[in-house]
Amino acid sequence: MQERLKELQTEALEKIAQAADLKELNDIRVSYLGKKGPITEVLKGMGKLTAEERPKMGALANEVRDAISSGIEEKHKQLEAAAVEAKLAGETIDVTLPGRPMKTGHRHPLTNVIEEIEDLFIGMGYTVEEGPEVEKDYYNFEALNLPKGHPARDMQDSFYITEEFLLRTHTSPVQARTMEKHKGKGPVKIICPGKVYRRDNDDATHSHQFMQIEGLVIDENIRMTDLKGTLQVFAKKMFGEDREIRLRPSFFPFTEPSVEMDISCKICSGKGCSVCKKTGWIEILGAGMVHPNVLEMAGFDSKKYTGFAFGMGPERIAMLKYGVDDIRHFYTNDVRFLQQFSIHE
Amino acid sequence: MYVSYKWLQDYVDLTGVSPDELAEKITKSGIEVEGVETLNEGISGVVVGYVLEREKHPDADKLNKCQVDIGAGEPVQIICGAPNVDKGQKVAVATVGAVLPGNFKIKKAKLRGEVSNGMICSLQELGFESKLVAKEYSEGIYVFPEDTEIGTNALDQLFRDDQVLELGLTPNRADCQSMLGVAYEVGAILGREVKLPQTEVKTGTEKAADYIKVTVDAKEDNPLYVAKVIKNVTIKPSPLWMQARLTAAGIRPHNNVVDITNYILIEYGQPLHAFDYDRLGSKEIVVRRAADGEEMLTLDNAKRKLTADHLVITNGQVPVALAGVMGGANSEVQANTTTVLLESAYFTGGTIRKSSKDHGLRSEASSRYEKGVDPHRARPAAERAAQLLAEYAGGEVLEGSVEADHLSVEPAVVSVDINKINRLLGTELSVQQAADILNRLQFSTSVDGGELTVTVPTRRGDITIEEDLIEEVGRLYGYDNLATTLPIGSSTPGHLSDYQKKRRMVRGFLEGAGLYQAVTYSLTSEEKSLQFAMEARTPIKLAMPMSEERSILRLSIIPHLLEVLKYNAARQNDSLAIYETGSVFLSTDEGDLPEEKEHLSAAVTGLWETHPWQGEKKPVDFFVLKGILEGLFSKLGILDSIEFRKLEKEGMHPGRTAEVLLAGISIGFVGQIHPKVEKELDLKETYVFELSLKAILAEEVAPLKYEAIPRYPSITRDIALVVDKTTTAGELSTIIKDAGGKLLKDVNVFDLYEGDRMEPGKKSIAFSLKYFDPERTLTDEDIVKAHDKVLDAVKEKAGAVLRG
């Protein structure tokens, strides 16, 4: 009897090992462990055994059962795993195929530059002011110390609509309007971006329409050193910490003293190259201390208030920053151009 | 202004300051030096030679065979093609081994069988600009004066061992349109003395006053007129050094008389004019405004029609010069002139500008008058010119000048407090330091406590207020020496306005949706100006456009976006999505500024979605753009107030265009452009929208407030409604929402069927309705009640039948 049980165990385990699928395995379980299975058959002969032998034989039978069912369980897991593997193998994809393209657009490079400058000055306490592109002669010229007959306001240089209205030639009229709104009370701290227009033939370096950003600060104790410090912060943030700045005397009717700001040339590190016309410096913007006539005309007491103003061209900055060689690219909107600015710096 | 470094040394000691260093110093303290040119750069081996023999080349008509003494060894044979070469001339010889501009190396050569050991040079070949070469040498080689030493460096003989600084003058620095003005500036920068020319004129016994009478009628235009008479002049070339200085200053040499007037023009900044006294036609000068319709022949042989705007110099009868601009042909100095009437006058800028502009004549003289000259230089300049005419034209200067003097220009006196200087510059200068700086400019100063009173010479007409003085102090103190500070005082919060913040969000949203931002021109053509406009107004035209294409302010952004699509489509990018935010311009009543409205516009063409290897290609359609707009409106919190209504609009597809309304007010449109327009532009199916950005950004939105997450489940019921084809989903949706009561939370279209299985003229639209009560779980009974109301309403109001 004992041998018969051992035999059954060996036989069953062999069959389990050979089982090819879950169904075969289930058949084995039913045939060996079922109520009508061979082990039950063998145990029917227990009655012939002695009282001593009976529990031993019972224990042995349970051992055999356990061995078979754990064998089945083990095999079941194996077969299941194999089945999953086989299924997944069939689901394999080529992971090197390209993904579903996502539509991506991007901001125009000029907007990039303008927003960068806006954010920089917002961080220094400025607000952003805007104004009309069709302006009154008064705000575009007269309020900025450019009276009628001044050579700098030649009809040839501006797009007039009527004698009195024209397309603004700079964003300075926004400054004049904002100052007027302040009714002679400081502080004023603004930055004015926008489109401006001049009678130029469009070529690689000229455009009849272009962008400008101007800044204006008016308060009781604004000094030229404040202008220099502010421009230095701007230049370093915009063009890199290693850039030097230099102020050169210049002339604008609305500022006195007037200066132009150069930054040291990045390409030659100030040694002189073709980009900086061998000077080591690149002109970036015009600036100065607000002319007392401009303050007075806007209702500020020039004895009490002083201020500084500066203005620059986002096209020029973008051209320097990105190495763009033709201003017309900004207005042609060739997607092969626009795409190049989609990388987030 | 071109400044010769050598010439400048007549007035200021430049020891230890190289031309490049000087340029840098001038740039940093006042005037931008735009370039420094070395006149003899890249030239070597050119000597003065003497042509011993000249004969025709045996085998070439146009060539000459010359034997030239170059001052060393045997004479050399040189083949020369210049028509004016001749025996007995002193010429510039580029010897074998010489280098000419452009790295042109001179080698021994054979020309038609004859050996040539070098080249006889024209001035152009020695680096002179053609327009600066005296007329007699412009077509051939240059010939030196007879007394020039053979074998010497030809460029040194031409005074080309010099550098020229090109100053870019701003309009306020008219004073530096003269060597003396530049000398004052450089003297101040370097802190060195300025030496003025020493003028000493020996005069004859005859008096100028016996030869000429001067009357000025137009006293405002011509406050000072100084006339001198110089007899017995001989017209000949001016000395080489003078020619060289004029050339360096950008002026072509002519003859001694003309050159001397030009020399003084450059030295003093004072325009002079020389008349041939004997051809004047009278013994008087009368300065007056021209009569309307009067005519004169200027010395460029052009007949000028004059008006009362133009100032003329007359002989009492007819004009002999267009004042300050150009002389008349009738009184021009000629080769046989012997008596010169010299004019040195102060004309005011306005009248000269008018003349120069009306006649299209801009001369060295007129541009100086326009920008302003020092009225007090007219006399010394006349004296100096007389001296040079005596010296270099053999002239006899008659005693005295004849003047018409109505001048009342006194030096400006401007006071400034040292505290004001320091307050504006941010410096801590003492009053004495400031005075010292101004004294360097040869301004006289007096100090009283902190108050500085400055007498400004008339040459610096740009200085009128204290800020002008502060600029002088600041720039000569050096902006490099200024500290860097940031404004102190009341702090201001920096921020964008709500509108600006939302506009940035709108841009970000559209870019995230796949649209590129474009920036196009505001000026457009007449044809384009009326296309796609949201409001029909009279287009605003420029008074003087540069071209028809850019003559009118745009009323819509779409035409320019379509142009961008067309441009890109022609370059193999026929699927593209772009947007722009920008102003359109609407005319208003006369006398008011136009209404400027910021619009948001987009144009999308070609494929919208592509997944190439999965074979997916989906062209853009109406619902792509509508979806983008709905997303945007939802982001702006205004979607519930938005309505889309079918619209017929010029240029748009009649069946695929919708008006967009916000709270019942039209704010724009969306749709397909008319296939006819697509064809004209060679575009694939293209959809656009244009909206008033202001309208969607300015709309008040209720502040955000948290709503409890629902604790009870919602229940969804689907219905398919059969309706007439003309009934829109929007209409049905409104009916359902109105009838559903407060339990109905959401209505969505989930199916549309218009196929064969429908009765003709009918379609089926399926809606999904979501019922929900935040307070409790809804019972079947609740829903049936609400749902029945919906069904009744659609049946009654739209004749809708439930689809079986």
Ligand SMILES: [Zn+2]
């Ligand atoms: Zn460089």
